[in-house]
Amino acid sequence: MKANYVKDAKIFKALCDVKRLHILELLQSGEKCACVLIEEMNMGQSSISYHMKVLCESGLVIGRQEGKWTHYRLNKEGREYAVKRLLELTTSTAENNIKCCK
Known part of the structure; x- marks a missing residue:
């Protein structure tokens, strides 16, 4: 299996959960401390930790430690890679529509 598929699967796993999509939306306005995400999402620390992991x-997200809390922000490079791979995976490379059965 290509290494790209493993990385791609992690991206699409991150995007296939309603709570993680909500977290991404919250991070659009800038870096947030885990404590803010816990409050905004009305979730426990262990649940937020899992989703952030x-x-x-x-x-798609980068975390940095500050004291006992982690601060999270969107990762531009991660986003660009995800968009590129989605386009690559969903763009047809077929020259023409060849049927396999005659």
């Missing part, structure tokens, strides 16, 4: 592993 998935988002960070996908490359």
Whole structure:
């Protein structure tokens, strides 16, 4: 299996959850502390940690530690890679529509 598929699967896993999509929307306005996300999402710390782990592993979000809290922000490079791969995976490369059965 190509390494790209493993990385791609992490991206699409991150995007296939309603709560993670909401978190991405919250991060659009700028960096947020985990404590803010906990409050905004009305979730416990362990739930937020899980979702942020998935988002960070996908490359769509970057976290930085400050004291006991982690601050999260959207990752431009991760977004650009995700958009590029989505286009690559969903763009037909067929010259013509050849039928397999005659």
